[in-house]
Amino acid sequence: MEAEADGFILYLATERGLSAAYQLSVRQTLDALAEYLKKRSLPLTDVGTDELSEFLAARKGSGLIASSLRIATVHVKVFFRWLAARGKLPMDPAEPLLSPRPDQTLPETLHGTEVARLLDSIDPGQFLGRRDRAMLELFYSSGLRLSELCSAKLENLDLEEHFIRVTGKGNKTRIVPVGRRAEEAVEDYLKHERKTLVKKRSSSHIFLSVRGGKLSPDRVRQVVKERAALAGIEQNVYPHLLRHSFATHLLEGGADLRVIQELLGHADIATTQIYTHVDGARLKAVHKKFHPRG
Template identity: 45%
Template structure:
């Protein structure tokens, strides 16, 4: 099973050109399924529809979310299609299995006041605080994914034109405007903090750690948790929350949905439409608070 999974992941990387993050998700799902087969003393050739259904039920009983179960179905569907197409299995046990319907999930969004508090949380009297303020400002000003932020390079900055470029999902390049405040903090970081962090080394990346190397996604997540606590924000906040807040706030201020789709790098506008539900919900909350008869 391990060899088959390794071959499949290699296929995803070389022939499908999927990103490392996507391949890692596939790997985790397939490792979980492989462990289940080992527990049941089953081989791949013995897997049938009932095996899959029992496995999915095991995930539910273990308290896995609907999103996790749905992702497992998607992973296994593609995996078994690959095996059948490559004559490693005679039939596809996933053929009659449907993914559970996804519930409507509205991402967590910060208010403008909460964003202001978060952005003001770093201590900008030192090199790390200046860097972290620049990171938060850039994330909120552009809606970058955290993976896009950590891979942002000096060559991607076109601050004189008020633009940055990034390589998003599926290696799709997009150009994003960046506001004056974020540019000011970026300039301050590039002038005062980055040269000190670099320590006469060379690095193409914009944001660096104490050793002069690029930051990791995990370190960004930890820093945001730290500043959320300092800002006194009670919500569950992740790096993606700033992206959600960016999209919601510009929609609330009159931006067209197609523009937001372009800024976020969504290939399908149905992905962007989730934010219209957030803004409607916000309108309802404001109405109920403001209208005397509501």
């Protein structure tokens, strides 16, 4: 099992070009499966659909939520499909497995006034104020993922043409517009503050730490939380919340769902459709509040 799992992870990295985070997620599922089979003294060649169903049921029983169980099921199905395609197994025992239905939980968002309150509360005159303001403006203006913002480089930013080129999931590159307010904040940061953070070994990443290095995702999360607290926002604020707010506010403003899909870099329109539920929930709340028989 260990050798086959190693081979599969290598395949994901070299042939599929999938991210290290995805590889780690798959590895965790396969390690859990290996432990499950080891306890039952069951070799990989003897694994059938029933055994895989029991494994996934055990994962659910251990407290794995539906969305995580769905991901684990996909990992198992892709792994065994890969084994069967390479003749390592006579058949694919995972093919009949059904993925659990995803939770219909709606993404959290910030109200437009709260976003404005958060962004306008950051004083550019304070130390790192320009950097932090530019980061949060760019999150909300362009709907970037945390990893995309941390990896954004100067050579991929074109303020004259009002866009930034980012590399997202699956190593896919897309071009995203940069709004006027974000553009002004980024330009102000680049002109007045970034040069003070640059050290001899600094890279071309747009956002730098006080030591001149690339900002880590954990540090950006911390900055967002600190800025939200200073703005007096009680809601739990995190980078992806600004991405959710970006998409929701676009939909509320009348943007086409396909355009939002393109801006977010979603491979499947079904992923973007969660925002239609958010908009529907808002409409119901407005109807209930203002309709005489709501």
